[in-house]
Amino acid sequence: MAIYLDHSATTPLAPAVRAAMEPYLTHGFGNAASLHSFGREATAALDEAHFTAGFAIGARASEIIFTSGGTESDNLALRGILLGLKAQTAAPALAISAIEHHAVSETAAQLERHFGHPRHVIAVDGQGRVDPSSVAATLDAAGGAIKLVSVMMANNEIGTVQAIAEIAAICHARGCLLHTDAVQCPAYLPVDVNALGVDALSLSAHKVYGPKGIGILYLRDGVPFISTATGGGHERDRRAGTVNVAGAVGAAEALKRAASRRAEETARLTALRDRLIAGVLAQVPEVVLTGHPTERLAHLASFAFKGVDGEVLQMALDVEGIAVSTGSACTSGSPEPSEVLLAIGLAREWALGGLRFSLGESTTEADIARVIEVLPTCVVRARAAVDFPLRPATGPAR
Helix, strand or coil: CCEECECCCCCCCCHHHHHHHHHHHCCCCCCCCCCCHHHHHHHHHHHHHHHHHHHHCCCCHHHEEEECCHHHHHHHHHHHHHHHHHCCCCCCEEEEECCCCHHHHHHHHHHHHHHCCCEEEECCCCCCCCCHHHHHHHHHHCCCCEEEEECCCECCCCCEECCHHHHHHHHHHCCCEEEEECCCCCCCCCCCHHHHCCCEEEEEHHHCCCCCCCEEEEECCCCCCCCCCCCCCHHHHCCCCCCCHHHHHHHHHHHHHHHHHHHHHHHHHHHHHHHHHHHHHHHCCCEEECCCCCCECCCEEEEEECCCCHHHHHHHHHHCCEECECCCHHHCCCCCCCHHHHHCCCCHHHHCCEEEEECCCCCCHHHHHHHHHHHHHHHHHHHHHCCCCCCCCCCCCC
16 A cells, blocks of 8 residues: 655645535635625635634734645745835845745745845755844844845755744844745644734645645735736735635635644654654664754654665655655756755755655554665665765765
């Protein structure tokens, strides 16, 4: 039987979420912008989804924007807020951490290259942590030019969790807004926008047993914002386009479900994750755990294997019926080392061998035992298959 350990890439649709969506995939198919009874039924469902999603993260319904996914939520946050700020400050600058998802890092690069918004990159330590004092130093060195900071709440490749509340306080003390990509978090960490102190936050339903193609952007009331999608007045004029009502209902239900299961599931997965980490480090030579050893997502164990092509190892495990990832599923197929692993100081011969195991509701003790059993042989085979120049190293550079 296949073992699925790639829940950070996507999760299966939970039956309860599917059931909540079903009426709006069939008879309740109306356009929420229509005034007739079909439209009013859809509008009522959409209003309830705004309320439910907002309640799940401590936000008002008016602060919830439904999008097509986490990538659009990140794009909409950075572009929309900078456009809004531009009315107050010419070419406001942006700062991001060195290990952001490409939905943030590539957006920031494009905003600098084509739209004149200077980009600053905040370094991380060898465990992938953003030191809040580094955020303060970056903002102070820019002399007030940076008006928006984006730091991921928990990294999707190595699982390190950031001190978002502390970073938010530093930003606000300097007149700067904070956005966080929290896509990986709701099933494993409390996501409360008030406790975090963030001005914008991105989520994606399919990471928490919800449907694909629907995301959420929390945008605090009063934050300067100009929509980058123009057309109709959907989502309170902040994101034009007919709203995916069934998806919105599913996203809201998935967030509610995640909150209700979080404590029990986090404890269970943490124990399985730690068993996997201990087994891999004990059984496989020349491997390191990547990310913080304890301040990490409960479901995620990530490693770097020296002298291995991560994709070759991924496929070797797939032959054994075990599905894992080389890192972000959005960048799979790239022959280059993970930018995240390079940013935390790993040398190329280690960074090429990054592998992520992300557990989920289906994961059992037997699954973990099976991985520990077959992984050493898979690593031997993957190392034998690799023929690329390795510079001498006695250990992972940090």
